Amino acid sequence: MDHFHGHAAEEDPRQAWNSPEATLKSIGLKPGMVFADVGCGSGFFTIPAAQLVGSKGLVYAVDANPAAIEALMAKAYEKGLKNIRATVALAEDTVFCIRCVDVVFYSTVLHDFHDPIRVLLNAKKMLLPNGKLVDIDWKKKDMLFGPPKHVRFSEEQSITLIKEAGFTVESLTQLNDYQYMIIAKPASA
Template identity: 30%
Template sequence: MAHKFDPANLTRLESPERLELLPIDKVIALLEVRTGERVLDAGCGTGIFAVPLARTVGESGRVFAVDLSVEMVEACRQRVAREGVSNVEVIQSEENSIPVPSASVDLAFACHLLHELEDPAKFLAEVRRVLVPTGRLAAIEWEKVETGVGPPLEHRLTPGDSRAILEKSNFTVTDARRVTWANYLLLARPA
């Protein structure tokens, strides 16, 4: 069974220790998001990436921030309101059903999500559905090393594990980058 993040621990998502291992500005830069793009923030949590993504795509762009958890969706809505961004749509979803129109997303961003999925193939098929034909997927995962924060070691995926999951689901990995010693990023496109 996949490891699901407990919403009761949502304040841990923004702890100084975690943010040191996953610097928001560095992640946004690595994603190479462009003005006017439409971005899916899958597993958006508290909106820690949704708001900076919204600012990066600008008013001509849009961010669809989706999460399974009612608590996370509410926390994200509060952040969006507090930060005053108007181009974020916060949506509660099911794991394998993303309530976003087909071929409407330029970038699907999944931070620390692959290791939580019950059926990665079903989720990634849904990601392919919402991506435009030239769309891309950016997946960040924890390195399989002890970090002091994050999921238990036995639930983490190596870069090879994550690559295999993406390739099995008809994505071609186009780049692999280190975010910090504790996190890596895979960029992929539908095959």
């Protein structure tokens, strides 16, 4: 799912235009929270999330790529982070816990899942009633990096899927020149 093929985190080109720390702070991630990074890759957002939630918080991370999880856990070990629970699995098959997560987070992966509705329904199961779903994805335009335009979801496509899964969209933000961010909450029953 990593569309930067082979770049180490230290040379990750996203660092030039995307600050994971600033993004996570902007969504309200705070010490003591529980964060789930679905399709986490090698930890571009996972590591900063673990640092932000601190020792009283917890970060769940899942990716289908064993090498990505191995790289993530090596970074966590190097930084002394003990609050990450990482799993190699398909997002469609992953529910870490029921009503125990403050933020379920997808970064440039919703379009990659075989069954995005199922993945979103799993998020709904994990989220606390006042929890947030955060979806960052590529704008549907031609770029020199990222996935091909034809596989990307437009803002409208992502919003439609999120609503179909039982969420209320709270905001749509143009995060940078390349990405948008949607924040949603579980719809009231």
